[in-house]
Amino acid sequence: MAYWLMKSEPDVFGIDDLAARPNQTEPWDGVRNYQARNFMRAMKIGDQIFFYHSNTATPGIVGIAEVVREAYPDHTAWNPDSKYYDPASTPNKPRWDMVDVRYVRHLKRIIPLTELKGLEALADMPLVRKGNRLSVMPVSEAHWNLILALEDKPRT
DNA sequence: GCCAACGTTGGC
DNA sequence: GCCAACGTTGGC
Numbered sequence: 201m202a203y204w205l206m207k208s209e210p211d212v213f214g215i216d217d218l219a220a221r222p223n224q225t226e227p228w229d230g231v232r233n234y235q236a237r238n239f240m241r242a243m244k245i246g247d248q249i250f251f252y253h254s255n256t257a258t259p260g261i262v263g264i265a266e267v268v269r270e271a272y273p274d275h276t277a278w279n280p281d282s283k284y285y286d287p288a289s290t291p292n293k294p295r296w297d298m299v300d301v302r303y304v305r306h307l308k309r310i311i312p313l314t315e316l317k318g319l320e321a322l323a324d325m326p327l328v329r330k331g332n333r334l335s336v337m338p339v340s341e342a343h344w345n346l347i348l349a350l351e352d353k354p355r356t
Numbered sequence: 357g358c359c360a361a362c363g364t365t366g367g368c
Numbered sequence: 369g370c371c372a373a374c375g376t377t378g379g380c
Contacts, residue, residue: 207378232376233363255378313379331361333377358380365374 203339204243205250205261205327206301215251215263215306224303225268229276230284232296236336240299241271249301250339250347252327253310260312261347269300308351321346 206228208214218226231237247267253259273294276284289295317328326337339347 209378235363259379331377333362335377360379361377363374363376365372367372368370 202242202244202247203250203341203344204239204247204267205252205337205339206265207252207254207335209255210253210262211256214253215265215303218251218265218301219303219306221303225300227269227274227298227300229274229298231274231298231336232277232284232286233333233335236334237297239336239338240297242338243267243270243299245270248304248344250344254335258310258312260310260314260316261307262310263306264304265301266304267299268302271297271299274298311347311350315350316347319346 210216213226218224228240231240245267249265249267250261251263251265253262273291274284274289274296275291276282277286277289277294277296278291279285280287284296286295313328316322316325322328322343325339325343326332326334
């Protein structure tokens with residue numbers, strides 16, 4: 201089993217929105233970056249995901265989700281009315297994929313980006329590197345466990 | 357709202 | 369294939 205981190209803007213679709221969906225499940229559509237898409241293609245059912253809130257007052261990891269359907273074509277790319285429309289993608293030759301993710305739980309507290317940046321052990325995590333804009337990224341098992349342990353610790 | 361960093365596009 | 373211009377991300 202692998203671990204991932206996926207970013208979303210809470211004003212658009214936050215973890216509370218995921219928890220409120222039927223079956224607490226939602227297709228992760230709208231990814232229009234090749235690197236992020238390729239990571240989604242590598243996801244397997246049961247993989248665990250850190251749900252990250254970006255573009256908000258306190259960006260950080262807020263909860264956990266899991267993969268319940270592996271990569272399949274993102275049909276929003278074919279819809280001219282969608283803000284994710286990409287005329288280069290067609291049903292015969294889909295360019296973009298998505299996965300379905302299901303809510304698992306909120307973390308006991310938000311783990312803010314500022315706190316993650318302060319941890320030497322996470323220095324090589326793409327998330328904390330300057331200028332990183334990847335919206336989907338792998339998380340090593342060591343990092344996953346380290347970050348999970350933070351939710352029971354008071355902020356340092 | 358600003359703007360640094362980065363990915364993509366398209367002219368040549 | 370290069371690279372300038374442009375658009376987007378996302379922290380602050």
